[in-house]
Amino acid sequence: MIGWLDLAAGASGDMLLGALVDAGVPLAVLQDAVAALPVExxxxxxxxxxxxxxxxTRVHVHTPETGVHRTWDDVGTLLGAAALDEAVRNRALAVFARLAHAEGRVHRVPAEQVHFHEVGALDALADVVGTVAGLRWLGLDSLTASSVALGSGTAHGEHGVVPVPGPAVLELLRGLPVHAGPVPHECCTPTGAALVAELVDVWGPMPAMRPDRTGSGAGGRDPRELPNAVRLVLGEPVTQPGTPLLLETNIDDLDPRLWPTVLEQLFAAGASDAWLTPIVMKKGRPAHTLSVLTRPETAAAVQRAVFTQTSTIGLRVTPVGKVALDREQSDVAVLGGRVGTKTARTDDGTPVNVSVEWEDVAALARALDLPAKEVLRAATAAAWARVSPGEGE
Known part of the structure; x- marks a missing residue:
């Protein structure tokens, strides 16, 4: 099952909790996770x-009066001592780590010195742990989200009047798709921003799916501009194995020494092929176009790999047609060793292309202390001889 978050009205912890409950997550799952915290x-x-x-559905978080202002270390200690599923604990810690570093950059202090104030209050702890536990209960294969509405105008915080979107929210959502939206108030809280930044796998429109359940989580306001709710759509992905996707992006600010690792990680995520094309962008900047071919069923994992392994913040996605010959894999005896082969045939079975596995050629050349070109020549000749008329299969 996959999920899609519609964040056209923004994001906050209580809205995400409401969407989860409305989509079928038992309230007890969220309550048990919150109750595991060693707090009031x-x-x-x-x-x-x-x-x-x-x-x-609107979820209310009821907390007792408390004057405790917790630091990042305090929150880490609380989560470390809580009787939580390890996966829930680790994701909750990651969310608060994002909050601490964002607040630290905004206030120009080290993250460990940040006093969370309202962000570290009991309701925010409940929002984070409850949301993480709810998504864990759903067991989604991937979570996609739309652009986040942030709002506009000003708001009153502990330090005085702050602009909307708030500095911490912009820091938390740096590199992710956002927009102001039509509501002249705060639409996205720091807690909501940290949660979606940590938990969303892919950013974009609703993926191809068969919708099964939809949950709507309401915020406290009811503005006239739009329904103030986060929607969570759950369903099964729609796969079309015959329609591969081409993902492309232009990148001009990545250390070129990282490219081999990037390509390796893309193949590990399920890419069918990946390659780089040198280009020149505006103002004469040298850059590369990264092109990745993937099947629809692996597209979410491959997109996530592109975003996590490179500096890009956007992708072009194009369905592409493909003509492929039937192929078979085998191997041939060469110079006392074995080398893998691949034979491509037309519809009538005629072999038109035969190739040998380079890694096998290189390994055999090293073992025999021969030039690789000699092993390649012998392996290619043996492979063609194997499929030539009268030679047998």
């Missing part, structure tokens, strides 16, 4: 509301 008692309740006539 925190209770979750739900309320059915409407936003512009559309039904949605």
């Amino acid at each position: 008692p925190v209770t979750l309740t739900t309320e059915q509301v409407t936003r512009h006539g559309l039904g949605a």
Whole structure:
């Protein structure tokens, strides 16, 4: 199962909790994860509301009065001591690490010195742990999300009046697709930004899927501009094995020493092929076009690999046609060793292309202390002889 988050109204912890519950995650799953925190008692309740006539679930986080201002170390200690599933603990820690480093950069202090204030309060702890636990319960193969609406205008925080979108939100969503949206208020909170930045695998429109369930999580406001809710769409991916996808992006700011590792990771993620083309971009900057061919069923993993292994923030995705000959793999005896072969045939079975596996050729050349070109020549001749008329298969 895969999921898609519609973030046209922004993102906050309680909206994400509401979307999860509305999509079928038992409230007890979220409550048990929150109850595992060694802090003051925190209770979750739900309320059915409407936003512009559309039904949605709003999750309320009930916390006692507390004057505790926790640092990143404090939060890490709490999560480390909580009786949580290890995967939930690690993702929650990663979310708060993003928050700490973003707040540190905004306030120009080391991350370990950040006092979370409202971000580190009990409700934010509940938002983070509950959301992570809910997604863990769903067991999604991948999570895609739309561009995030951030809002506009100003808001009042602990330090005074701050612009919207807030500096920490912009820092958390650096490199990800965002837009202001029509609402002149804060639409995306730091907690919501940290959660989607950490948990979303692929950014873009709804992927091809067969929708099964939809959940809507409401925020506290009900602005006139649009329904204030996060939508979570769950379903099974629609695969079309005969329609491969070509992913392309132009990159001019990646250390070229990283390219071999990038290509290696793309193949590990399921790419059918990947290659680089040198180009010249505007202002004469040298760059490369990264091209990746992938099947629809591996596209999400390959896209994630492109975004995590390179500096790009966008991809061109084009369905491509493909004509492929029937092929068979075998091997031939060469100079006392074996070399893999690949034979391509036309519809009537005629062999038109025969190739040998270079890695086998190179390994045999090293073992025999011969030039690789001699082994290549012998292996190619043996491979063609094997498929020539009268030679047998």
